[in-house]
Amino acid sequence: MSDIKSSSRRSLSRIFLSAALAGTMLATGPLASITSAQAAPVSVTAQAQPGFSELVEKVRPAVVSVRVKSDVQAARNERTQFFGGNGNGFDQLPDGHPLKRFFKEFGNPYGPDGDQARPNKRQKRGDRGHARPLAQGSGFFISEDGYVVTNNHVVTDGDSFSVVMDDGTELDAKLIGTDARTDLAVLKVDDKRKFTYVAFDDEGTVKVGDWVVAVGNPFGLGGTVTAGIVSARGRDIGAGPYDDFIQIDAAVNKGNSGGPAFDLSGKVVGINTAIFSPSGGSVGIAFAIPASTASKVVDQLIKxxxxxxxxxxxxxxxxxxEIADSLGLAEDKGAIVAEPQADGPAAKAGIVAGDVITAVNDETVKDPRDLAKKVAAINPGEKASLTIWRKGKAETVSIDIKAYPDDQKSADKGTDSSSGNSETLDDYGLTVTPDENGKGVVVTDVDPDSDAADKGLRAGDTIVTVNNKDVKSASEINTAIKDAVKNGRKAVLLQVQRNGQNSFVALTVDLG
Structure with missing residues (x-):
């Protein structure tokens, strides 16, 4: 039995020895040659990408956190906000709209419902031994003597202001001026020291795809740096008549408002103002006021x-x-005048409803927003030349530019649509009746399956003109339509009055 065990042990030893030798063969034999002949793993020699550390080191001392305090805190639920600012019409957006949800929830210092620790009226009117914190945002020095740019919505309702520098120093500041229409504000720090400051890229040279670096105070974390690219330009987000935002994909959050977005040369290309976010945090879409706009506004605020x-x-x-076709315009550009304001510069210059403004001082007008910006850029008191399209040809009108009034009031004219002498425009799905005041025809019914319904016409509207010709009956409308067909027009232009406001609707015509 012991011999069998010894024999078994010797057999096992030979097996292990053979295995060891085989292992040696695998490591040093023919297979080793095969292994060494295999292709090397993938390796890419890429051009080194520049970092932002040198840029950030130089510009960060110019960026500050803005602290705003108030003795009396107004209820913030009364307005929607950018990153914690005042209303700009977003409360008019439909419920569920992502911009409305963001501006309701994201900037409210009391949370989504606005109920957290809100001082009651007695507290507001009582102890005022110290100002209460209201908001925090970002800003940046634009001069060595202490001028700071930020957003208007950051400083709204503030009674006292301070800036916190990159080294933690807090300095008092005073408000120099604000501009709600572009959401800009200027503060001034009075101090003997000379501040590190940055400059605007006045020429607006930043392009889609260029790198941008944002520095600011997100969530109160001062001196935070994020980077991205310019993803679009000329964005209109419904904030105001002068919307021309730069869209960037850098992470921008609450507290970044008023902070700068830099190009790689250290110039400010935009001022971070808003983000698009269904969740309330950054999803990579931010909007900045272009430096070319901000520099002009800031200069006026300082002066x-x-x-x-x-x-x-x-x-x-x-x-x-459709409107261009109805008027014989080659391109769908410009801005059509729905109504000149009584006694306004345009009315005094002879501009009438139906005129299309195609250029200002020989600069082409692309759309209404472009017209608003071009006119706004002209100093009040100067004259301007408007190119208009009227009755199938271009004309030039000289106009006196006035200052934008602080409070424009519009008259509510109203319309009586009770007349019973209805006529039908069957081809266009309209039933109309002469207006009692003799100014057009009142729409009494609209076929829901008609082109008129698709274009937004509804009962109660008053059709005042067709292709700039006054109409007082359905027959006059039909005559105007026939004239348009004879001239080869693909549509007719209706001037429609609703609730005292004029607009134009282009109806497609059947050319037979």
């Missing part, structure tokens, strides 16, 4: 404390393809 803009007094709307 005058307010901003004066050119104004001509017109209600305008876009020129659609």
């Amino acid at each position: 005058k404390g307010s901003v004066e803009r050119g104004w001509i007094g017109v209600q305008i709307q876009p020129v659609t393809k």
Whole structure:
């Protein structure tokens, strides 16, 4: 038995020895040659990408956190906000709209419902031994003597202001001026020291795809740096008549408002103002006021404390393809005048409803927003030349530019649609009746399956003109339509009055 065990042990030893030798063969034999002949793993020699450390080191001392305090805190639920600022019309957006949800929830210092630790009236009127914190945002020095740019919505309702520098030093500041229409504000720090400051890229040279670096105070974390690219330009987010935002994909959050976005040369290309976010945090879409806009506004705020803009007094709307066809315009560009304001510069210059403004001082007008910006850039008191399209040809009108009024009041004219002498425009799905005041025809019924319904016409509207010709009956409308067909027009232009406001609607015509 012991011999069998010894024999077994010797056999096992030979097996292990053979295995060891085989292992040696695998490591040093023919297979080793095969292994060494295999292709090397993938390796890419890429051009080294520049970092932002040198840029950040130089510009960060110019960026500050802005602290705002108030003795009396107004209820913040009464307005929607950017990153914690005042209303700009977003409360008019439909419920569920992502911008409305963000501006309701994201900037409210009391949380989504606005109920957290809100001082009651007795507290507001009682102990005022110290100002209460109201908001925090960002800003940056634009001069060595202490001028700071930030957002208007950051400083709104504030009674006292301070800035916190990159080294933690907190300095008092005073408000120099604000401009709600562009959401800009200027503060001034009075101190003997010379501040590190940055400059605007006045020429607006930043392009889609360029790197940008944002520095600010997100969530109170001062001196935070994020980077991204310019993803779009000329964005209109419905904040105001002068919307021209730069869209960037850098992470921008609450507290970044008023902070700068830099190009790689250290110039400010934009001022971070808003983000698009269904959740309330950054999803990579932020909006910045272009430096070319901000520099002009900031200059006026420093010199005058307010901003004066050119104004001509017109209600305008876009020129659609259908409107262009109805008027014989080659391109759907410009802004069609729905109504000139009574006694306004445009009315005094002879501008009438139906005129299409195609250029200002020989500069082409792309759309109503472009017209508003071009006119606003002209100093009040100066004259301007408007190119208009009227009755199938271009004309030039000289106009006196006035200052934008602080409070524009519009008259509510109203319309009586009770007349019983209805006529039908069957081809267009309209039933109309002469207006009692002799100014057009009142729409009493609209076929829901008609082109008129698709274009937004509804009962109660008053059709005042067709292709700039006054109409007082359905037959006059039909005559105007026939004239348009004879001239080869693909659509007719209706001037429609609703609740005292004029607009234009282009109806497609059947050319047979």
